[in-house]
Amino acid sequence: GQQLNQSPQSMFIQEGEDVSMNCTSSSIFNTWLWYKQEPGEGPVLLIALYKAGELTSNGRLTAQFGITRKDSFLNISASIPSDVGIYFCAGRETSGSRLTFGEGTQLTVNP
Amino acid sequence: DAGVTQSPTHLIKTRGQQVTLRCSPKSGHDTVSWYQQALGQGPQFIFQYYEEEERQRGNFPDRFSGHQFPNYSSELNVNALLLGDSALYLCASSLVSEYEQYFGPGTRLTVT
Numbered sequence: 189g190q191q192l193n194q195s196p197q198s199m200f201i202q203e204g205e206d207v208s209m210n211c212t213s214s215s216i217f218n219t220w221l222w223y224k225q226e227p228g229e230g231p232v233l234l235i236a237l238y239k240a241g242e243l244t245s246n247g248r249l250t251a252q253f254g255i256t257r258k259d260s261f262l263n264i265s266a267s268i269p270s271d272v273g274i275y276f277c278a279g280r281e282t283s284g285s286r287l288t289f290g291e292g293t294q295l296t297v298n299p
Numbered sequence: 300d301a302g303v304t305q306s307p308t309h310l311i312k313t314r315g316q317q318v319t320l321r322c323s324p325k326s327g328h329d330t331v332s333w334y335q336q337a338l339g340q341g342p343q344f345i346f347q348y349y350e351e352e353e354r355q356r357g358n359f360p361d362r363f364s365g366h367q368f369p370n371y372s373s374e375l376n377v378n379a380l381l382l383g384d385s386a387l388y389l390c391a392s393s394l395v396s397e398y399e400q401y402f403g404p405g406t407r408l409t410v411t
Binding site: 192194219221223228229230231232233236238276278280284285286287288289290291292 | 303330332334340341342343344347354355357389391393395398399400401402403404405
């Protein structure tokens with residue numbers, strides 16, 4: 189089956205720093221989604237990407253759909269303490285609508 | 300506008316028992332997907348329901364079954380529970396014509 193490799197596994201940063209994380213796949217995806225999950229809650233959708241090369245922003249978050257369609261990137265600018273959580277990438281196969289998730293990036297922001 | 304809701308929040312069952320988890324989709328959504336999230340891992344797709352039919356299935360045994368009702372709500376049933384079934388079970392809803400899935404808070408299942 190398809191696998192998503194998400195890196196880094198964890199990040200410890202100071203408030204105000206920028207953050208970058210990425211996902212790579214062994215197969216092509218038609219859609220990339222980025223989610224954030226906090227303890228005791230379900231994942232919350234942050235950004236959806238639909239076209240290769242697409243760059244989309246949501247406030248301080250910016251995500252890109254890689255041109256090979258096998259990778260995606262998420263950047264967070266000027267991090268704040270409420271950015272703490274686990275960030276997941278998810279890809280949708282070329283057929284169907286099931287999502288395949290990465291292993292997550294645990295983000296810790298020190299005030 | 301109500302989001303995705305799931306019940307119960309937590310559940311403790313004994314190995315070999317059966318369990319039913321429930322999900323109500325976001326208002327206006329017609330498709331429900333179920334995911335299993337083990338501790339420290341990303342969600343794994345179990346199956347998806349649309350128009351009361353199983354539309355797509357992940358790599359889970361037949362012990363995992365589901366149902367969708369005419370009001371689009373859904374149930375996940377797991378028979379003959381194993382210790383390894385302990386996980387957070389997430390329900391996500393969407394429109395069949397779109398690919399953005401919105402998750403509920405999950406049901407934490409513990410099998411002892």
